[in-house]
Amino acid sequence: MLDHGAPPHNGGPAAPHSEGPGMRLMRRKPVERLVAEGGHGEGGTLRRSLGLWQLTMISIGATLGTGIFVVLGEAVPKAGPAVTLSFVIAGLTALFSALSYAELAGTIPVSGSSYSYAYATMGELIAWVCGWCLMLEYGVSVAAVAVGWGEYLNELLDGTIGVTLPAALSAPPGDGGVFNAPALIVVLLAMAFLLGGARESARANTVMVLVKIGALVLFCAIGVQGFRSGNYENFMPLGMAGVSAAGATLFFSYIGFDAASTAGEEAKNAQRDLPRAILLSLAITTALYVLVAAVAVGAKPWRQFTDSEATLAQIMREVTGQSFWGTLLAFCAVIAIASVVLTVLYGQTRILFAMARDGLVPKVFARVSPRSGTPRANTLIVSLFCGVLAAAVPLGQLADATSIGTLFAFALVNIAVVVLRRSRPDMPRSFRVPLSPLLPALGFGFCLWMMGSLSTVTWVVFGVWMAVGLVFYFLYGYRRSRLAAPAPSEAK
Numbered sequence: 001m002l003d004h005g006a007p008p009h010n011g012g013p014a015a016p017h018s019e020g021p022g023m024r025l026m027r028r029k030p031v032e033r034l035v036a037e038g039g040h041g042e043g044g045t046l047r048r049s050l051g052l053w054q055l056t057m058i059s060i061g062a063t064l065g066t067g068i069f070v071v072l073g074e075a076v077p078k079a080g081p082a083v084t085l086s087f088v089i090a091g092l093t094a095l096f097s098a099l100s101y102a103e104l105a106g107t108i109p110v111s112g113s114s115y116s117y118a119y120a121t122m123g124e125l126i127a128w129v130c131g132w133c134l135m136l137e138y139g140v141s142v143a144a145v146a147v148g149w150g151e152y153l154n155e156l157l158d159g160t161i162g163v164t165l166p167a168a169l170s171a172p173p174g175d176g177g178v179f180n181a182p183a184l185i186v187v188l189l190a191m192a193f194l195l196g197g198a199r200e201s202a203r204a205n206t207v208m209v210l211v212k213i214g215a216l217v218l219f220c221a222i223g224v225q226g227f228r229s230g231n232y233e234n235f236m237p238l239g240m241a242g243v244s245a246a247g248a249t250l251f252f253s254y255i256g257f258d259a260a261s262t263a264g265e266e267a268k269n270a271q272r273d274l275p276r277a278i279l280l281s282l283a284i285t286t287a288l289y290v291l292v293a294a295v296a297v298g299a300k301p302w303r304q305f306t307d308s309e310a311t312l313a314q315i316m317r318e319v320t321g322q323s324f325w326g327t328l329l330a331f332c333a334v335i336a337i338a339s340v341v342l343t344v345l346y347g348q349t350r351i352l353f354a355m356a357r358d359g360l361v362p363k364v365f366a367r368v369s370p371r372s373g374t375p376r377a378n379t380l381i382v383s384l385f386c387g388v389l390a391a392a393v394p395l396g397q398l399a400d401a402t403s404i405g406t407l408f409a410f411a412l413v414n415i416a417v418v419v420l421r422r423s424r425p426d427m428p429r430s431f432r433v434p435l436s437p438l439l440p441a442l443g444f445g446f447c448l449w450m451m452g453s454l455s456t457v458t459w460v461v462f463g464v465w466m467a468v469g470l471v472f473y474f475l476y477g478y479r480r481s482r483l484a485a486p487a488p489s490e491a492k
Contacts, residue, residue, distance in 0.1 A: 024478070025123060025125040027481075028120060029358070029483060030120070031107070031120045034108055034112075038265045039265040041366045041368035042356075042367040043368055043369075044367075044370040046111070046198070046265045046373055046374075047199070047266060048266055049197075049198055050199070050268060051267075051268050051269075052273040052276055055267055056277040058202065058205060058259050059280075059281030059282075060213075060285060061208065061340060061342065062255075062259035062340060062343035062344045062346075062347060063257050063281060063285045063340075064209070064216075064336070065336050065339065068292050068312070069148065072296060073305055074249060075249050076296075076297065076302050076305040077303075078242050079236075079243045080234070080235070080242065081232045081237075081302055082235055082237075082238075082246075083297060084293045084294050086244075086246035087286070087290050087293050088290060089243065090251045090254055091282075091286040091289065093247075093407075093446040093450055094257060094282060094286075095286075096439055097411075097413055097447065098257055098279060098282045099279075099433045099434070100414045100416070100440050101261055102431045102433070103433045104117040104261075104417055105261040105274035105275055105278060106272070106274055106430035107427055109264040109267065109270030110354060111262055111263070111265040111353055112131070113258060113264075113354075115130050117417075117420075118416055119358070120420065121415075121420050121423065124483065128360060128469070129412075130408075131351065131355050132473075133409040134409055135352075135405075136404075136462075136465055138344050138345075138351060139348045139382065139389075140389065140401055142187060142341055142345050142386040143387075143390035143393060146180075146184070146186050146337075146341055146387070149182060149338060149341065150180055150181075152330045152333040152337060153330075153334055155326065156334055158327075159326060159327025159330060165182065170182055180390060181391065183387070183390035184391045186337070187345065187386050187390060188387055190338065190383070191379055193342055194342070194345060194349065194383075195376060195380075196372065197372045198263070198266045204342065205343055208336065211335045212333070212336030212339065214332070215332030219316060220292060220295045222319060222320060223295040223299045223315055223316065224295050225319055226298075226300075226315075226318070227298035227299055228298060231300070232298065237302075244450070247450060249403065251407065252402055252403045252406075253285075254285070255344075255402060256344055257278060258278065259343050259344065259347045260278050260281065262347040262350040263350065271430045275430055292312070296312065299315050299318075312329055312333070313329045314326065316329050345383060345386065348382050349378045349379050349382050350375075353365055353375050358481060358482055359477065359480045359481045359483075359484075360480070360481060364378070364381070365381070366378070404454050404459070404462045405462065407448075408447070408462075410447050411444050411447040411451075413443075414440040414443040414444040415440070415444060
């Protein structure tokens with residue numbers, strides 16, 4: 001094992017006192033050191049218990065949910081029937097980045113995901129920026145997903161017992177409510193599963209993923225009965241700008257395919273299984289998204305789509321003229337969206353675990369319970385933060401903020417895979433991006449294009465978020481980084 005207290009090699013500085021400020025910002029963490037530290041936390045280690053099936057289910061669980069059950073209703077008015085094309089464009093953008101993720105996950109199989117990849121290739125400051133974006137991607141998307149869960153819970157309650165939660169307790173401020181209690185509840189339920197251990201959480205997630213795939217197949221089988229070809233006339237009423245804007249919003253639907261990469265330190269055979277899980281999950285979710293969107297628009301004129309977050313259940317009810325099918329879909333959606341909360345919350349805790357181990361965030365996030373093999377304090381803190389955020393902020397603002405953070409992180413991953421190819425060409429790789437550097441360059445370009453399609457308000461929020469992150473880094477992480485001043489007690 002590498003000496004964790006020794007000065008880093010392969011691009012790292014020789015000694016902290018010889019560094020200038022610029023060099024300290026560019027210090028890189030050697031790949032060998034990243035891998036050697038894998039699984040080790042404060043007071044315990046993570047347990048390797050996940051195989052290819054569980055890893056694929058984690059990525060599908062994190063991806064397949066709110067985007068199709070909830071955000072579709074917001075995207076259709078932007079693009080019209082061409083929303084199916086928006087899904088394809090968003091999926092293509094995700095594919096280019098997924099290829100880069102797959103190569104890096106097989107080469108650097110650790111929990112930090114793109115944060116760790118950036119640390120090994122582009123230096124500490126860029127790694128911090130990437131990690132801060134991942135907090136926006138994972139932490140904020142947990143909140144966004146939880147908001148949509150409450151809408152389907154109301155649909156389920158209405159269809160079964162004929163009551164709904166009062167608006168004051170089922171919607172956040174700005175959406176007609178005071179406090180979104182269901183959003184907080186589903187985050188706390190996910191927290192309870194995660195505290196039980198990675199294997200137990202993966203089993204629960206697998207059951208929920210199978211339920212939601214079945215629900216979407218059921219929707220297509222019933223929704224196609226109301227299909228009207230006339231709904232596709234004037235296919236692109238709002239032009240390519242509308243398709244692009246909807247695609248940027250729908251990119252939120254693909255957030256999560258990289259969740260398997262956050263399980264790198266709990267996978268049985270990470271180098272083999274992580275690339276496969278990432279690409280397989282993206283292929284399955286993209287096919288389902290396009291199919292469901294095509295059926296939805298065919299069954300309901302695009303101008304009649306509203307900002308309701310239970311769109312699919314409403315279409316089922318309209319097509320059949322019966323409340324049963326809409327209620328059944330609402331039940332499946334409640335389970336489906338809960339699995340997204342579970343897996344995305346899992347990813348956020350593991351990214352913070354890696355950042356804390358590097359000293360860039362407080363060590364409490366790296367503490368591991370010897371009994372359960374999970375970062376318990378990390379899970380509790382993140383869950384409570386995300387739950388309160390979900391209860392207080394509207395979905396639309398959260399979804400767009402999550403998309404821009406994710407696109408920025410994905411852009412960095414496409415750069416990182418090219419940099420590592422050039423700096424460490426002889427490293428063993430279980431998967432290689434074909435046509436590199438062309439496809440990573442396309443992935444980078446698509447990410448920038450979709451970022452440009454987001455609103456000015458979203459960019460302002462992103463700018464404020466990044467400014468806060470940089471202030472935190474220079475006040476805390478810059479000085480406490482283990483690469484800056486490794487403590488003698490850390491040496492092994």
